[in-house]
Amino acid sequence: MRIFICLSLLSFLILCEPRDVGSETYIRKIRLKRLNVFDKELEHENNFIYKTANRLHIVTRERVIRRELLVREGEPFDSMALYESAKNIRALPFIGEVYMDIKNAPGDSVDVDVTTEDLWTTVVGISGEGGGGRYVVSLYADEKNIAGLGMAVETTLKFASDDDNGFSIHAYDNRFLGTRLFTDVWCKDFTFDEQLKLFVSYPFYKIDTRWSFSCSFNRLKLRKRLFHDGKEFFRYRRDITSFLLKGIRAFGKFNRIEPYLQYVYNDNDYGIELMDNPYNVLIPEDEVLSGPGLGFKIYTLSFATARYLDEFGTTEDLNKHLTFDINTTWSGPTFKGDYEAALLEIKSGFLQEPIANVYTGFKNIYSCYCNGSTSERIINKMETAFYFKPSTYHLLAVRYLSVFAWQQQPDYQLVLGGNNGLRGYSDRYFDGCKLALFNFEYRLFTPIEIFTVGLGAVAFFDAGYVWDDHERVKIDDLRSDFGLGLRFGLTKSSTARTVRLDMAWSSDMSDWYISFGTGNLFELARFK
Template sequence: MGCHALQRVALACAMIWTGSVAAQPQCRNLSEHDLESLGRLTFEDGVSAGRKPHELALGATDGSLIAGEIRIVQQPIFNTDLPDEDTWLFRRANQLHVDTREQVIRDLLLFKPGEALTAEQLAESERLLRDRPYLYDARVLPRRVCGDAVDVDVVTRDVWTLLPRLSFDRAGGDNSYGIGLSDPNVFGTGKNVSMGYTKDRDRSGVDFLYEDPNVRGSRASFAVFLEDNDDGSRQLLDVRRPFYSLDARYAWGLRLDNVDREEGLFLLGSEVSKFRHETVFSESSAGWSRGLQGGRVGRWKVGYTYEDHTFEPLPGVVAPDPFPVDRRYAYPWIGYESIKERFETTRNFDRFHRTEDLNFGKRWAARLGWSDEVFGADDVSRLVLRGGYTNVNHVRETHLFRYGFNLNGFWNFDRDEEENLVANAFARYNHARSASRAFSASLGVTYVRNLPVDRQLLLGGDTGLRGYPSRYQQGDKRFLLTLEERFFTDIYLFRLVRVGYVFFADVGRAWESDTPGGDEFGVLANVGIGLRLESMRTRRDRILHLDLGIPLVDGPDVGSVEITLRIKQRL
């Protein structure tokens, strides 16, 4: 072989070698965690700071990144590597628990291998996972960038979800209880099934709920709820594809809800009349959006709503005077919603020692409709009015201020006045004095106009005035001011339940110029102390409130102490 031939072969080999080297993507590690350390990741050690860590990890890009390998790391309920959790009971619980299926977690993510990937998708996927009641917490961590492909680790921890429905609730002197079985993550599928028996002051009966939030791995949801009570029944069907993410482009929904039951009117905590009320409700809707653009989302929705209310007197029971009049609304409508995306994470705002997602951006929505006989309504023409606004601000680093309002009602053209109008305004201030102490103040104001006879604006122990009987005052105006000094202790009972306590004061009033339940007794107030318990090992939307309220203003049927025991979704 000649010299030139050898040179050509050498050059070709060099080109092939350098080309193969150039073809190898340059990889950059974004996380120091391996699989073993991810399995030991302690969610309590820190708070993911929203989207910023993902932006920093991915760095400045031109939007051309795609998702690479996605690893799912599922932690057990109890970490038996810790001496306090290495017990026979906790090991047995881990063995008996059916872990959430990996595909269920993958279906919730907003990205798949080979698809475009952004920091916003990583952060929102983490929020979607954290919103599920069967997960204690979640982290979505970019692990490595190789060329334009980003490998991602998804870390979750399950909670125990199969629980007996043994409940007892006491508010304003009224007791209720329930027994049954519920599981929001049946066999690890993410499906929710609940059945049981409940009894309260108004009624008793059995109920059944089935809910699939991601039908066959899709973004569509399906729910059915059945209730059979001693005074009536309820049948609910809800099928929809919601705006499941900020960047979702379309939505649709169908809801059917039939309710038949006995209802009463109240004054000073006592039922003064009763009647039968049957409601037939249906609504279909469709929506579209351009997605998340410049940190803001705009959504249009159109739909049709049918709502029929009929009333009958009950034999042998005092009926309201005047008696409720049948009414039927049927209307097409159009609505718009605007969301400014500014999510951040915090703790000890609504939960105990858990990551909470708060949107510090403005959100408002409005809906207009026309109810008329031509659309299936009664013979009254009405303009349908719906609207709302919420916002959260950082006054200072440790000071949060949440406020907003909403409006719901009609304009009756036959009478040329408002009808069934309810307007609410609210504000809440939270000051985190330290990691173990916070001050919270909330104020709610409600004004109603021309409510139908069957509806009341009430205030009492069941609506936040913890030192007084339920449904004590009524009127067309109401305010409630609540002040709480909250303490988050380090007590962790049996490695299961977090413990906190509060000192509180409630001040409120519901009034109307011509009702004795309003003006005669004026502003009511109480002070008290409360205990807060939240399980860290069961579904994340349950907090037990045990409050001891002492009324400061006397009145008929007001005791010296009122005990309230309730299960709520937030502090």
């Protein structure tokens, strides 16, 4: 019966697919124009700085752009494939805007002119981030487009006020050796965590792609810290070795079903750092989770673009969708795992524009470990956002986040305060296992640019709290803050598109804190 229902649903989705009507129009020629970073600015102003920067920058090579095109000369014209091509090119971290112009050609053909704008990709400097009394200063040297070939290397030397200092290097390539493989290598050595992460994937690069694969390996050594009232009261060691192999088969285009198989391996080794500490009883037992899993994802998909949501005027791609995803992984001695359970995960979400200039996002993840008739390590994480644009440069953005956990390991902890949501309180001031957070922002973008840096401002209000396992969730417990901030849009940068600087006052403690960093506190990108 279940198989019959799944097959019926699959047939319905496929039959509902929009069909392309046959066309006799062919693509005669595809012409590429690759603009340097400041070519457009130089059309209006003969600026020495812009000229010098253009000379130093290596423009993205033509083959790097052409390999993202899903249309070819001599093939039938496909408007959807052309739209996806522009979307794929914009997704490259070193490309800003993409323009496509279709021109009639003799006979039954058209010419396609593709124009791309490079972003500035070579960055050496100093940056800061922090809030709630915890601050981080980083020295970094990044190149997001080595020799115009599309490969990237990022290096960072970090100094933190809580002594979490260290060094990291991150390298990735969207098209490894010219293939469709995305590769990512990340190494870091900080005071409280060391990590080696490897990731390789063959993604769904167009709507017609039928297969996707991914493989990841992660080696992480943590000196995990627990906090109370913003102060560390205990720490211990946790070494994690994990491996994930996943294969997905897609059926349908804009209405899709994606069944998938995966294999999960997760080895957790715990150790004592503080000898004879009474809190050592909180350290969990060593465990290995290992086994196969299967799941399926059902979703509808459509494409759209917008401006002045999370960035300063650049095109923002929105993958509007409705999604439901469920998977189960079995761990036990048969698969060399010493923790015997079925791991259940259910995801749902959407990103929509129900009416013009109104955007809503929702995401919910429920997970638990099922052992016989009992369940443990239950977590439900829900996040939703509401964006309203009354005019081009004005935006009301609202976000709600909740994380509720039950029957967790003794060391499980959620923290709130500072740069992670409550900007008017000290870092990690609230702790527990049930969290609720509201963020309200009125963002003002302006058309003012100084040397391609956009200027903006924000007024905000935050409210949230974290409860212990034995406490009831009550609205009266919520703590709040309010404040004002500045926003700087780095319209030509591939490293950070937005820089924020906020000043927040807590409503009940009469304290104030400065919160700053790159990116917004929350964005619609989390729901894409």
